[in-house]
Amino acid sequence: MTDQKFSILITTKNRLSDLVFTLGKIQYLIERKDVVCVICDDGSTDGTTSFIQTQYPEIQLIQNAKSRGLVYSRNRLLSLVTTEFAISIDDDAHFVTENPLESIRNYFEKNANCGLVALRVFWGIEEPFFKISNEKPNQVQGFVGCGHVWRMKAWRDIPDYPSWFIFYGEEEFASFNLFKKKWEIHYLPEVLLNHRVDVKARRDKSDYTIRLRRSLRSGWYLFFLFYPVGIIPRKMTYSLWMQFKLKVFKGDFRALQAIILALFDLVWNIPRIMKNSNRLTKKEYEAYNQLPETKIYWQQEK
Structure with missing residues (x-):
C-alpha cells in the first residue's frame, strides 16, 4: 500500500511564467514523500511540457495534444488519482499557509461526512499583508475551482465534471451532486491560498x-x-x-x-x-438554500 496521501493537481495552458512561480512556491510540498503532483498540459505551445520534464522530473505529466478545456483536463487528472485526497489548484495559485496538508488531513479525519474542503482564497497579484482570519470552519453550498481538496471517496460517488461546460460551472455541478449524495462541503479558513488574479x-x-x-x-x-x-x-x-x-x-x-x-x-x-x-426536490432545494453561500473571495482583516 502506498504511503502517499495527497495528490496535487494542476491544469495549465500557455501560462508558463505563472506555472514556474507556482511550482517554486509549492516545491516543498512536491518533495514530500506523501505527495504526488500531477500536471495536465492542455495543448500548450509555450514550452510548458519541456520545462516540466527538464526541471521537475518527479512530477507526473499528462498532455492533451490539442486543447480540450479546463473541465476535460480536470476529469483526466482526477481519473488518475490513487491517493486518499486530491488538492486542485490553478496554475496561478499557491499556498500562503505553511504546512497546509496537516490541517487538511486533520480536518477530514474529524469530519467524516465532509467530501470536499473549500480553502480560503485571496484574489490579488500580491499576497495579503494580513493573513490570519477569525472565521470558523462551516458547511457551505459550494467551492471555487482554484483551491479545493477532494476526499476521493466522495468524488467517485458522483458523476464526472460535465466537459461540455468547457469553463465555469463545474464546481456547482459537483456541489449539487454531492448534496444529493449526502456529502458535505466545508469551508476551511485555516488554510489560505493566494490566487494571483486582478479581478x-x-x-x-x-x-x-x-x-x-x-x-x-x-x-x-x-x-x-x-x-x-x-x-x-x-x-x-x-x-x-x-x-x-x-x-x-x-x-x-x-x-x-x-x-x-x-x-x-x-x-x-x-x-x-x-x-x-438530477433535480432537487422542493424540500432539498429549500435545505440547500439554507446553507451559507460559497466562500469565493476573502478580504483581509485589519
Whole structure:
C-alpha cells in the first residue's frame, strides 16, 4: 500500500511564467514523500511540457495534444488519482499557509461526512499583508475551482465534471451532486491560498465576452439540471433582467452579444441537459438554500 496521501493537481495552458512561480512556491510540498503532483498540459505551445520534464522530473505529466478545456483536463487528472485526497489548484495559485496538508488531513479525519474542503482564497497579484482570519470552519453550498481538496471517496460517488461546460460551472455541478449524495462541503479558513488574479482588470481583457458567455450559460445549465421545474422561469427571468439592467442598459453591448450567444448555447444543449438532469426536490432545494453561500473571495482583516 502506498504511503502517499495527497495528490496535487494542476491544469495549465500557455501560462508558463505563472506555472514556474507556482511550482517554486509549492516545491516543498512536491518533495514530500506523501505527495504526488500531477500536471495536465492542455495543448500548450509555450514550452510548458519541456520545462516540466527538464526541471521537475518527479512530477507526473499528462498532455492533451490539442486543447480540450479546463473541465476535460480536470476529469483526466482526477481519473488518475490513487491517493486518499486530491488538492486542485490553478496554475496561478499557491499556498500562503505553511504546512497546509496537516490541517487538511486533520480536518477530514474529524469530519467524516465532509467530501470536499473549500480553502480560503485571496484574489490579488500580491499576497495579503494580513493573513490570519477569525472565521470558523462551516458547511457551505459550494467551492471555487482554484483551491479545493477532494476526499476521493466522495468524488467517485458522483458523476464526472460535465466537459461540455468547457469553463465555469463545474464546481456547482459537483456541489449539487454531492448534496444529493449526502456529502458535505466545508469551508476551511485555516488554510489560505493566494490566487494571483486582478479581478477588476478582467473586464478590459479581450476575452471578456467569451468569459461572460460561458459564465451565463453555465448558470442557466445548472437551473435546468438541478432546480425544481416550477422555480426555473423566475430564476431565468431574474438572471436576464439583471444582465440587462447592470450591463446592457448602461451601454455594455459586448454583454448583449454574450447574452444572445449564451441563450443559443442553452437551447443547443437541451438534449444534454435532459440526459444529465438530477433535480432537487422542493424540500432539498429549500435545505440547500439554507446553507451559507460559497466562500469565493476573502478580504483581509485589519
